[in-house]
Structure formats: C-alpha cells, structure tokens
Amino acid sequence: MEMELPLPLLLGSVAVAVAVCLLLLRGRGGKQQAARxxxxxxxxxxxxxxxxxxxxxKPHHxxxxxxxxxxxxxxxxxxSAEVVVAASAPVAARFLRAHDANFSNRPPNSGAEHVAYNYQDLxxxxxxxxxxALRKLCALHLFSARALDDLRAVREGEVALMVRELxxxxxxxxxPVALGQVANVCATNTLARATVGRRVFAVDGGEGAREFKDMVVELMQLAGVFNVGDFVPALAWLDPQGVVGRMKRLHRRYDDMMDGIIRERQAAEEGKDLLSVLLARMRDQQPLADGEDGTINETDIKALLLNLFTAGTDTTSSTVEWALAELIRHPDVLAKAQQELDAVVGRGRLVSESDLPRLTYLAAIVKETFRLHPSTPLSLPRVAxxxxxxDGYRIPRGATLLVNVWAxxxxxxxxxxxxxxxxxxxLPGGSHDxxxxxxxxxxxxxxxxxxRICAGLSWGLRMVTLMTAALVHALDWHLADGMTADKLDMEEAYGLTLQRAVPLMVRPEPRLLPPAYAVE
Structure with missing residues (x-):
C-alpha cells in the first residue's frame, strides 16, 4: 500500500530538489564561465x-x-611554455599574496639541473x-634574529678590515681600485666565516678572489639566459646557445671548490658554523631538520653552500657598488650622508651596527639604491x-610567472x-615614508x-647597510683616470643579478681621525 506524502512535505521536497538542480547548474555555468x-x-x-x-x-627593459x-x-x-608577467605593484600583490600558495614552486630549468645539483639546493x-627543512636550518644558524646578533662581530670585523685596507x-x-671587487671579497669572507668557519680569500683579494667573482658573475649571466632548450625540448640536445655546456663546466669548478671546503672542514676541529652542523648531521645520519624525514648527504651540503656563496655574495657587493656610484654622481646626497654619520658616530671610530637605527638618511639611501638597482631585476620564476x-584573466595551470621587479x-x-x-x-614626510x-x-x-622570498633577506640588508655606511663614513671618493661624475657610466649588464656593465674604478682617501683605522 503506497503512502501519500502530506502536501507541505511534498512541496518542501520539490523545493529542495529544484534548489539542488539550480546549484548544480550554477556550478556548471561557473566552470564554463571560468573556462571562457x-x-x-x-x-x-x-x-x-x-x-x-x-x-x-635586457629582457627586463x-x-x-x-x-x-x-x-x-x-x-x-x-x-611551448606559457609565461605571464606582472609589471605593476597591484598585479604582483595579487599573484604573490592572494595566489602565493598556487605559485610556490619553480618551473624546470637547466640551471637548477646542471649547476644546482639537480634541484637539491634551497x-x-x-x-x-x-x-x-633547508630553510629552517639556514634561519636557525644564519638568518634568525638571534643568529644575526651572534654573528654581528664577524660582520663588523670584516667590514673594518675592508675599510682599513682601502x-x-x-x-x-x-x-685606483675596483670597488665591486673589494666589496665582493668582504661580503664573501664575512659569509664564509659564518658558514664554513674561516675566510676563503686574503683580505686584499688576490687571484683566487678574482676567479671566484668571475665564477659568480658567469653563473648569474648563465642563470639569466632564457635557454631555448628549456622551452623547446626538441632542440635541447643541440644546446643551440651553448648554455648547458658552459653550465656543466662551471658546475665542475664549483663542485671542486665545495669539495675542498668540506674536506678541509672535516679535517679541522668541529666548530659552531653552519658547515660543522651539517657535517655532524650527516655523520650521525640525522634528518635535514628535526621532525623531517630523510637524512642529509654531501650533495645536499654542497648544493646549500653553492646557494649561499653565490646568492649571498655578489648580490650584496653589486648593490654596494651601485650605491657608491649613485653617491659619487650626487655629491650633495653624499655630503648629507657623511654629515649624518659624523653626527651619530663621530670621526674617532668606525661605524658599528648599533649605530644603524639612528642613521635614517643612510637607510633611505639604501632603499633608493634597491629601488633603482634591484639585485634581481626579474624575480626567479614560479609556476602555477x-x-x-x-584581474579577470585565466592563468593556465603550468604557466610560468615572472615579476618585473625592476619595472x-x-x-x-x-x-x-x-x-x-x-x-x-x-624620509618622514616623503612620498614613501x-x-x-x-x-x-x-x-x-x-x-x-x-x-619564496629570499631566505637571506635579513643578512643581505644588514650587510649592504653596514658596508655602505662604513665606506661613506670612513673614506672620501674620487673617480679614476680623470673621470667626472656626470660622465660616469651607469649602464647595466643583464643577468640573473643586475651588474654594472663597467666596474666602478675609484681612489679612496681617508677622512677620519687616525685612531679610527687602528686595529683594536
């Protein structure tokens, strides 16, 4: 015997069914709309x-x-690759804030495969x-507030050595001296002392320092090339630009360098530097970081060291070189910065990190340098x-994202x-206070x-600020070979990092009292 539903219940059931159908149709229509x-x-x-x-x-131009x-x-x-470019702050924010999780990976590329140990780096x-886990290790031993404070004496000591030598x-x-080369020796030795427990170059640089800077510059140039083989797989075997061949040769040079550093550290007493920590974890078969699966191996260590010695050195020194070039071109700005430093620090000692919070004009100079000369003009690529x-456009799955930081x-x-x-x-009251x-x-x-913001942001910012402050405070600057400030070449050499096309050649002259340059 069939049971007849009460009219209110029947009507309610029909209404629910109609609502479900409408929702399904709306959902299907939404997907179709998205597809359109x-x-x-x-x-x-x-x-x-x-x-x-x-x-x-110059692709960024x-x-x-x-x-x-x-x-x-x-x-x-x-x-065969779809690439989307963000060229304004609002568009960049929508990608890197609203859709950050969707763009948290890198697309495949030959540099990561052939130089960076097949994606085993950070x-x-x-x-x-x-x-x-890799990022946590770097933060714990190098980039956290506590680690930065613990390594303050290392940074100040190496910057003081650079200034005294100049x-x-x-x-x-x-x-004349090539300022970028001098700054690179300082940046590299500072990071090396924190990372592997010793300087890697003599204070005056020498042939080894020049060779290393050449290696880093070559790496950044190669990494900035849009390699045809990455985007047209059928042509990869031809290596039409010769990029992959150069990458493999460069990798062998870096690998030999990293092997030498590791062997030397293993033969020495264990220290508190990052390399000692990594080697101890490898020896004890510990995971990369607490609570993570997978033990660390020597390739992991070499890949991480490669990142630190490349991304953390020339980016710093080239930014300092750009800053000094701009100050030489703008003597009024340089004079104002030196007045501030003299008022805060005096002329009887070198600037220290504890002085930096009171150097508001110098901080503005550093920001303006980062604005006009960002160390990475195009962001490292991400993939959807x-x-x-x-913004009303469909961004396909697998599309590569580039953010034009420079533009x-x-x-x-x-x-x-x-x-x-x-x-x-x-400055306070300025358009971008x-x-x-x-x-x-x-x-x-x-x-x-x-x-994927740079893991070494805090280290890099402190180094650039301290190095710029020390060079501005301790020395007056004259261009070499009769060059005048208005004729100074400010052309860029494009790569993954933004180098000067022509190195800044200068003659420094002491401007502080003699005790400031004395070894303590």
Whole structure:
C-alpha cells in the first residue's frame, strides 16, 4: 500500500530538489564561465620559438615596454611554455599574496639541473618538507634574529678590515681600485666565516678572489639566459646557445671548490658554523631538520653552500657598488650622508651596527639604491600548480610567472620622478615614508615576496647597510683616470643579478681621525 506524502512535505521536497538542480547548474555555468575567461593579452610570437627572439639583451627593459603596450599583466610564449608577467605593484600583490600558495614552486630549468645539483639546493628545490627543512636550518644558524646578533662581530670585523685596507692604500696618488671587487671579497669572507668557519680569500683579494667573482658573475649571466632548450625540448640536445655546456663546466669548478671546503672542514676541529652542523648531521645520519624525514648527504651540503656563496655574495657587493656610484654622481646626497654619520658616530671610530637605527638618511639611501638597482631585476620564476583567475584573466595551470621587479620600482604611477635618485622620498614626510624592502610593500620588492622570498633577506640588508655606511663614513671618493661624475657610466649588464656593465674604478682617501683605522 503506497503512502501519500502530506502536501507541505511534498512541496518542501520539490523545493529542495529544484534548489539542488539550480546549484548544480550554477556550478556548471561557473566552470564554463571560468573556462571562457580570456588569457592575458600579449605580443604575437615567432613560430616554434614564440617570443624568445624578441626579448633582446635586457629582457627586463623589453618587458617594461611590453607592459606599456599590453597592460601590467600580459602573456608571452617561450617555445611551448606559457609565461605571464606582472609589471605593476597591484598585479604582483595579487599573484604573490592572494595566489602565493598556487605559485610556490619553480618551473624546470637547466640551471637548477646542471649547476644546482639537480634541484637539491634551497633556491630551486620543490616546495615541500625538504625545502622547509633547508630553510629552517639556514634561519636557525644564519638568518634568525638571534643568529644575526651572534654573528654581528664577524660582520663588523670584516667590514673594518675592508675599510682599513682601502685607507692604507688610499690617497690621491694611489692606484685606483675596483670597488665591486673589494666589496665582493668582504661580503664573501664575512659569509664564509659564518658558514664554513674561516675566510676563503686574503683580505686584499688576490687571484683566487678574482676567479671566484668571475665564477659568480658567469653563473648569474648563465642563470639569466632564457635557454631555448628549456622551452623547446626538441632542440635541447643541440644546446643551440651553448648554455648547458658552459653550465656543466662551471658546475665542475664549483663542485671542486665545495669539495675542498668540506674536506678541509672535516679535517679541522668541529666548530659552531653552519658547515660543522651539517657535517655532524650527516655523520650521525640525522634528518635535514628535526621532525623531517630523510637524512642529509654531501650533495645536499654542497648544493646549500653553492646557494649561499653565490646568492649571498655578489648580490650584496653589486648593490654596494651601485650605491657608491649613485653617491659619487650626487655629491650633495653624499655630503648629507657623511654629515649624518659624523653626527651619530663621530670621526674617532668606525661605524658599528648599533649605530644603524639612528642613521635614517643612510637607510633611505639604501632603499633608493634597491629601488633603482634591484639585485634581481626579474624575480626567479614560479609556476602555477592549478589554473586560477587574476584581474579577470585565466592563468593556465603550468604557466610560468615572472615579476618585473625592476619595472615596478620605476613605475611612474607609483613613484614620482622614478628615474631620479631621491633618497628623501623614504624620509618622514616623503612620498614613501614607511615603505620597506621586506616583501610587504609590493612597489619595492628587491628580495621578492611571499613563500619564496629570499631566505637571506635579513643578512643581505644588514650587510649592504653596514658596508655602505662604513665606506661613506670612513673614506672620501674620487673617480679614476680623470673621470667626472656626470660622465660616469651607469649602464647595466643583464643577468640573473643586475651588474654594472663597467666596474666602478675609484681612489679612496681617508677622512677620519687616525685612531679610527687602528686595529683594536
């Protein structure tokens, strides 16, 4: 016998069924609508190669120009790869804040495979437990607030050595020095003492320091090349640009260097430096970090050291070189910085890290240098794990994301007089008072932002600030070979990092009282 449903219950059931159908149709319609979203606009490319031949010698400049034509979010095609470029602060924020988790991985590339130990380093490692473990180790022993404070004497000691060496050989009759090379020796030795427990170069540099800087510059140049084989797999075996061959040769040189450092550290007494900690973990078959699976091996150690010795040295020294070049070109700014340093520090001693919080004008100079000359003009690439929507455009799964850090920091919509060196914009009452470089203000992100922000941000910022302060305070600067400030070449040499095309050649001259340069 069939039971007849009461009318209210029957009507309620029908209403629920209708609602479910409407929701299903709406969901299906939503998916169809998402699928109908357009891809970002972009220029027409070549057959097979796409837009690769159109990038030119300075891709960050080319991409800035393309943004003016197609908008701050545009699309390129590199061979078979879809590439989206963020060229304004709001667009960068939507990718690196709202969609940060979706863009937490790196796309495959030949540099990570052939130089960085097949993705076993920190910079190119896949996002996950192993990457977090490597980052945690670096933070604990190098980059945390406590580690930075513990290593303060190391930084101050190496910067003081650099200044004293320059003062000792300085003066108007002295031969000129390549400031970038001197700064690189200081940055490398400082990081080496913290990482492997000793200096790797003599204080005056020497042939070994020059060779190492050449290796780092070559690596950054190669890493900045858009390798055709990465984007057109059918051509990879040809290595048409010769990039992979050079990478393999360079890797062997780095590997020999890392082997030598590890062997020497194993033969010495165990210390508290990062390498000693890593070797102890390897010997005891401990995991990369507490609570993580997988023990550490020698390749892990070499890959991490490679990151630290490359990403943490030339980026610092080249930024300091750019800062001094800008100050020489702007003697009024240099004089004001020296006045501030004399007022805070005096002329009887060298500047220390404890002085830095009171050097507001110097801090503004450092920010302005990072703005005009970011060490990494194009962010390291990220890849979309899933399809998403940004600003009404469909971003396909697997698309590569590039953020034009250089163009964003020169965007006239965000920066008054963007091409001018104006540190005052960062002072109280200035147009960008309160803006910092730590990844929260997207109009100024020289270290990146989001999950994959540079792990060494805190170290790099302290080193650049201390080195710049010491060089400005302790020395006066004269250009070599009769060069005048208005004729100083400020051309860029493109790579993964932004080098000066022509090294800054200078003659330093002591400006402090003699006791300031005495060894304590």
């Amino acid at each position: 979203l357009p891809l970002p606009p972009g220029p027409r490319g070549w057959p097979v190669l796409g837009n690769l031949p159109q990038l030119g010698a 080319t991409m800035r120009d393309l943004a003016r034509e197609h908008g701050p979010l545009f699309r390129l095609r590199f061979g 910079v190119f490692a896949p996002y996950g437990a192993r990457w977090r 003062a000792r050989h300085g003066g108007r009759g002295a031969p 794990a899933e399809e998403c929507e940004v 964003i920091a020169r965007d006239p919509d965000a920066w008054p007089e963007p091409l001018e060196f104006r540190p005052g914009r960062f 309160g803006v910092d470089v730590k990844g929260s203000d997207f109009e100024l992100i020289p270290f990146g932002a989001g999950r």
